[in-house]
Amino acid sequence: MRVLGIEGTAWCASAALYDAEADSVLIESDPYEPDSGGIHPREAAEHMSEAIPGVVDAVLTAAEDEHGPDAIDAVAFSKGPGLGPCLRTVGTAARSLAGALDVPLVGVNHMVAHLEIGRHQSGFENPVCLNASGANAHLLGYHDGRYRVLGETMDAGVGNAIDKFTRHVGWDHPGGPKVEAAARRYAEEHSGDLLDLPYVVKGMDFSFSGISSAANDAYDDGVPVEKICFSLQEHVFAMLTEVSERALSLTGADEIVLGGGVAQNDRLREMLASMCAERGARFHAPEPRFLRDNAGMIAVLGAKMARAGDTVPIPESAIDPNFRPDQVPVTWRSGESVARGRGPGSDADGTDADRRGAEATVEFVSEADGAGGRRVIKRRVPKTYRHPELDRTLRRDRTVAEARLTSEARRAGVPTPLVHDADVQRATLTLQHVGDRDLAAVDEGTVHARSVGRHLARLHAAGIVHGDPTTRNARVGVRAAPQESAAATEDDRTALIDFGLAYHTGHVEDHAMDLHVFEGSVRATATDPEPLIEAFEAGYAAVGDEGVLDRLRDVEGRGRYR
Numbered sequence: 001m002r003v004l005g006i007e008g009t010a011w012c013a014s015a016a017l018y019d020a021e022a023d024s025v026l027i028e029s030d031p032y033e034p035d036s037g038g039i040h041p042r043e044a045a046e047h048m049s050e051a052i053p054g055v056v057d058a059v060l061t062a063a064e065d066e067h068g069p070d071a072i073d074a075v076a077f078s079k080g081p082g083l084g085p086c087l088r089t090v091g092t093a094a095r096s097l098a099g100a101l102d103v104p105l106v107g108v109n110h111m112v113a114h115l116e117i118g119r120h121q122s123g124f125e126n127p128v129c130l131n132a133s134g135a136n137a138h139l140l141g142y143h144d145g146r147y148r149v150l151g152e153t154m155d156a157g158v159g160n161a162i163d164k165f166t167r168h169v170g171w172d173h174p175g176g177p178k179v180e181a182a183a184r185r186y187a188e189e190h191s192g193d194l195l196d197l198p199y200v201v202k203g204m205d206f207s208f209s210g211i212s213s214a215a216n217d218a219y220d221d222g223v224p225v226e227k228i229c230f231s232l233q234e235h236v237f238a239m240l241t242e243v244s245e246r247a248l249s250l251t252g253a254d255e256i257v258l259g260g261g262v263a264q265n266d267r268l269r270e271m272l273a274s275m276c277a278e279r280g281a282r283f284h285a286p287e288p289r290f291l292r293d294n295a296g297m298i299a300v301l302g303a304k305m306a307r308a309g310d311t312v313p314i315p316e317s318a319i320d321p322n323f324r325p326d327q328v329p330v331t332w333r334s335g336e337s338v339a340r341g342r343g344p345g346s347d348a349d350g351t352d353a354d355r356r357g358a359e360a361t362v363e364f365v366s367e368a369d370g371a372g373g374r375r376v377i378k379r380r381v382p383k384t385y386r387h388p389e390l391d392r393t394l395r396r397d398r399t400v401a402e403a404r405l406t407s408e409a410r411r412a413g414v415p416t417p418l419v420h421d422a423d424v425q426r427a428t429l430t431l432q433h434v435g436d437r438d439l440a441a442v443d444e445g446t447v448h449a450r451s452v453g454r455h456l457a458r459l460h461a462a463g464i465v466h467g468d469p470t471t472r473n474a475r476v477g478v479r480a481a482p483q484e485s486a487a488a489t490e491d492d493r494t495a496l497i498d499f500g501l502a503y504h505t506g507h508v509e510d511h512a513m514d515l516h517v518f519e520g521s522v523r524a525t526a527t528d529p530e531p532l533i534e535a536f537e538a539g540y541a542a543v544g545d546e547g548v549l550d551r552l553r554d555v556e557g558r559g560r561y562r
């Protein structure tokens with residue numbers, strides 16, 4: 001099968017020929033380069049109208065010269081997400097070409113194409129996928145016929161966050177490669193001294209708006225631009241690597257593929273490769289021509305979809321500027337799930353064997369402490385992928401936060417482990433052992449999910465957010481609560497752990513994010529997530545503020561393709 005792909009979601013007018021038998025890809029691209037500032041949608045669309053015919057013609061001529069007039073079996077195009085005016089131009093070109101050649105048309109999701117090219121090349125079966133592109137940043141995992149969004153940016157895409165700073169400094173678009181070059185110069189010429197910038201992760205979600213503004217302010221205050229570029233990269237890429245590691249830990253997957261234009265950055269690839277090497281996970285990043293926007297990835301996924309019969313009649317081939325990756329029915333893969341690694345005895349099964357979380361190693365010890373209770377020793381081990389200064393700060397701050405807020409949460413009526421000892425220097429906590437297993441390892445978890453809802457509502461009423469309430473950070477058992485109260489209630493069967501990302505806040509938005517993080521983890525790990533989510537929300541509503549649930553709907557509905 002040979003597929004002609006067309007891409008033009010924002011800046012890159014591109015056409016490609018994918019020959020499935022030879023597994024070869026020919027790509028012709030014509031980029032739009034704005035004279036000043038960022039991408040102007042109208043200019044970008046004009047560029048598409050001018051450039052698409054040329055790149056399509058080049059690819060079609062090459063195909064027909066080699067294979068004759070019936071060279072093409074299907075036409076695939078980027079249906080979204082992207083800039084509406086650009087998508088419409090490309091859609092029109094694709095429809096007329098499919099009509100003229102009399103072949104089927106395939107409508108491809110651009111973000112799913114960014115990740116499928118890595119899966120195709122690596123041969124990995126069930127990777128977690130990190131898409132680091134201009135307008136987006138998200139982690140995806142396959143589960144039951146869809147790519148679930150395990151985590152994503154709550155505001156700007158990662159490339160856009162970097163480009164926002166370079167625009168402020170007056171550099172031309174795209175800014176990413178210039179930031180990379182400046183950061184490399186700084187690392188070579190200086191000791192790699194780091195500027196402290198906001199570092200914001202919430203479970204597997206993250207935010208870049210604070211860091212872009214802080215970088216702009218630092219520039220206005222006279223901090224050398226190379227130092228800001230270096231520090232921007234160190235913070236932003238460490239955030240992406242941390243959430244990727246958390247996704248591996250949560251799902252039990254042991255493979256990662258990377259996609260998107262920002263993935264051309266050597267430092268990002270280096271951090272991910274080093275994190276994976278430390279965990280014993282496999283890592284793949286395609287070569288640069290398949291990372292930045294290109295029609296090659298559209299043609300490759302188009303061929304898989306066409307082979308699965310997933311073509312679209314021309315009247316139904318409308319573009320969708322807000323097309324999310326989790327809306328795509330994945331017709332070209334079978335039913336396996338990214339969370340397959342959670343059978344008994346595996347690291348993610350949540351029963352009691354020493355384990356490695358995303359941040360820490362956890363050792364289970366039987367302590368002769370009079371009460372005969374078991375303990376866990378949690379060590380936040382240094383992460384060699386991140387800058388030593390950033391690593392020290394994060395490990396110290398999180399150890400302190402965990403010790404303090406685990407205890408405060410218990411005083412607010414939420415079952416949490418007793419903190420026996422905190423060694424801040426070594427970033428090590430000794431905690432009471434709670435529960436028999438993680439909620440993620442339980443098949444019938446609705447009772448526990450309801451309790452997690454009530455627990456979070458109590459926490460929020462006390463002005464605390466958990467920051468990482470996942471199904472691996474809820475421990476369940478006949479009696480998971482530490483207190484020996486006479487009558488154990490239903491809520492005593494579920495305890496919350498891992499308060500390293502917890503903080504004090506009364507903001508509805510922060511409370512809603514806690515709910516969003518929990519629901520994301522349920523969708524990532526549960527076979528049938530909906531009953532758990534319903535029970536969780538009912539539990540929250542019974543104790544907490546309905547306004548937070550309204551805000552949750554708002555968080556979920558926000559279009560993030562800006």
Ligand SMILES: C[C@@H](O)[C@H](NC(=O)OP(=O)(O)OC[C@H]1O[C@@H](n2cnc3c(N)ncnc32)[C@H](O)[C@@H]1O)C(=O)O
Nearest residue numbers: 009010133134135136159174176177261262265292293
């Ligand atoms: C929807 C679609 O139009 C959009 N496409 C897109 O964002 O183009 P892409 O080629 O994936 O990524 C471009 C971004 O990639 C950044 N970039 C390119 N080279 C870079 C480098 N060496 N380091 C950091 N960023 C880099 C650019 O600054 C720019 O922000 C998307 O995939 O989100």
Ligand SMILES: Nc1ncnc2c1ncn2[C@@H]1O[C@H](COP(=O)(O)OP(=O)(O)OP(=O)(O)O)[C@@H](O)[C@H]1O
Nearest residue numbers: 249357358359360362376417431432433434472498
């Ligand atoms: N007090 C405890 N009692 C029983 N089990 C625990 C306790 N603390 C941790 N564990 C177990 O160890 C695992 C990892 O611990 P924890 O979540 O605190 O580490 P982490 O590295 O921060 O993990 P992640 O960031 O992946 O959630 C938990 O999922 C749980 O199975």
Ligand SMILES: [Fe+2]
Nearest residue numbers: 133260261293
């Ligand atoms: Fe892209």
